[in-house]
Amino acid sequence: MESSSLISFSLILCFTLLFFGSNGVEARSYSSISSLITENLYNSIFLHKDDNACPARNFYPYNAFIQAAKCFPKFGNTGDLDTRKREIAAFLAQISQETTGGWATAPDGPYAWGLCFKEEISPQSNYCDTTNKRWPCFRGKSYHGRGPIQLSWNYNYGPAGRAVGFDGLRNPEIVANNSLIAFKTALWFWMTEQKPKPSCHDVMVGKYVPIAADLAANRTAGYGLVTNIINGGLECGRPDDARVNGRIGFFQRYAQLFNVDTGDNLDCANQRPF
Ligand SMILES: *[C@@H]1O[C@H](CO)[C@@H](O)[C@H](O)[C@H]1NC(C)=O
Ligand SMILES: *[C@@H]1O[C@H](CO)[C@@H](O)[C@H](O)[C@H]1NC(C)=O
Numbered sequence: 001m002e003s004s005s006l007i008s009f010s011l012i013l014c015f016t017l018l019f020f021g022s023n024g025v026e027a028r029s030y031s032s033i034s035s036l037i038t039e040n041l042y043n044s045i046f047l048h049k050d051d052n053a054c055p056a057r058n059f060y061p062y063n064a065f066i067q068a069a070k071c072f073p074k075f076g077n078t079g080d081l082d083t084r085k086r087e088i089a090a091f092l093a094q095i096s097q098e099t100t101g102g103w104a105t106a107p108d109g110p111y112a113w114g115l116c117f118k119e120e121i122s123p124q125s126n127y128c129d130t131t132n133k134r135w136p137c138f139r140g141k142s143y144h145g146r147g148p149i150q151l152s153w154n155y156n157y158g159p160a161g162r163a164v165g166f167d168g169l170r171n172p173e174i175v176a177n178n179s180l181i182a183f184k185t186a187l188w189f190w191m192t193e194q195k196p197k198p199s200c201h202d203v204m205v206g207k208y209v210p211i212a213a214d215l216a217a218n219r220t221a222g223y224g225l226v227t228n229i230i231n232g233g234l235e236c237g238r239p240d241d242a243r244v245n246g247r248i249g250f251f252q253r254y255a256q257l258f259n260v261d262t263g264d265n266l267d268c269a270n271q272r273p274f
Contacts, residue, residue, distance in 0.1 A: 033076040034066050036258075037088055045092060045254055047112040054101050054116035059179055060148065068183030071164065072191050078205040085260040087204040090223055093250035094200070094230055095148035095186055100246065110246070111253040119176040120145035120152075127153045135159065138169045146175035147182035149189045149230070160185045163192070189230075197274050200226045217272035222265025223251055232273035239269050 039062045050057045069075055076088040096114025106113055123144035128137035135158030137143065145152045151160055154169060161168025164184040175182050193199040198208045203225050210219055219225055227247050228236045235241045248266045255262045 032066070033069050033084075033088060036076060036081075036085055041257060045257060046096075046115050047108050048101065048106075049113075049115040051101075051116075054113075055121075056099065056116055056118035059118045059182070060115040061179060064179035065183050068180055068187055071184060072187045075187055075191060075201065078201070078207075082260050083205055085258040086255065086263060087201065089254040089258045089260060089262075090204050090226060090251060091186075091190055091200070093223075093254050094190075094226060094247060096250040096254075097243065097247040098145070098150040098230075099148060100250075109253075111250045114250060115148065118147065118182065120150060129153055129155055135169060141169065141172055143172055146172065147185050149186035151175055151185045151189065156189065159192075160188045163188050197229045198225075200229050203229070218270045219272070219274075220265050222263055223248070224265045224268035224271060228268045228271050228273060232268060232271065236268035236271050236273050241269070244268060 042062045042065065046060070048054060049060055075091070076084050078084065078087070092114070096111070099115050099117045100110075100113050101116025102110035102113030104110055123142065125144075126137070126141070127143040127145075130137065132155045135154045137154045143152060143154045143157050151157060157168035157172050157175075159168070161171075164181060166174050166181055175185050190200045193202065196213070202208045203221055204223075206221065208221050208225070210221075219228060224236075224244075227244055231243070235243050244267060251262055251266065
């Protein structure tokens with residue numbers, strides 16, 4: 001009962017998205033990513049997400065991830081088998097660094113603790129960019145990091161909500177309260193180009209074409225460029241950043257579990273941020 005109402009709820013939202021945001025040909029060729037990432041593989045990646053020590057325990061179940069992915073038919077479904085696996089591994093690695101509960105000597109190593117948090121602890125601000133008139137902040141609301149990608153800022157909550165079917169500006173809290181919506185916001189961020197940044201998806205599937213400014217900034221395709229898209233302003237263009245190293249460590253562990261290589265350019269130390 002519960003899971004079938006979840007599916008029809010998500011189908012309604014997905015239809016909206018497919019109708020406006022995708023094209024029917026690719027939607028028809030959709031095949032589920034659950035054959036590439038089984039529940040067993042998912043659980044062996046996120047060994048500790050449901051530990052008592054993790055504030056997000058029980059918030060990130062396999063089914064919510066798979067259901068959310070169905071709304072983004074190109075995710076993990078573009079290119080050859082290795083490309084598909086590498087993209088999924090990269091996505092899971094990035095959301096792991098965003099939500100990690102690991103530390104250097106943690107049980108099973110630092111990279112077995114992704115998806116431990118669902119909400120930023122003690123945010124420094126409400127992450128309201130008052131200069132953004134298109135997505136104005138709502139009185140008393142905070143747009144701090146929530147969900148797998150730690151969605152932040154009014155200018156991300158607004159469009160993410162419009163794309164996946166919630167009021168991001170009036171009801172940002174739902175990203176930390178609803179597992180399906182939480183995963184959809186992370187996938188929305190991953191799949192959506194926000195100029196001048198390409199989408200993380202396009203980078204991982206080889207569709208990114210650098211312009212002159214990108215070449216001058218060393219923004220070469222690879223996992224390091226995805227890090228640059230997600231948090232380059234704080235992490236890229238500096239040597240040996242611990243957060244960047246964490247993102248790489250997750251990716252290397254996951255790529256091994258998916259039995260795929262990571263590709264080149266894992267780092268963004270030599271890239272200028274966007
Ligand atoms: C929703 O999330 C907020 C944190 O953003 C929390 O304070 C609140 O209790 C949650 N509400 C429900 C119904 O889970
Ligand atoms: C590009 O990378 C090279 C090293 O590969 C470095 O010497 C150069 O400073 C980088 N350029 C920028 C703009 O960061």
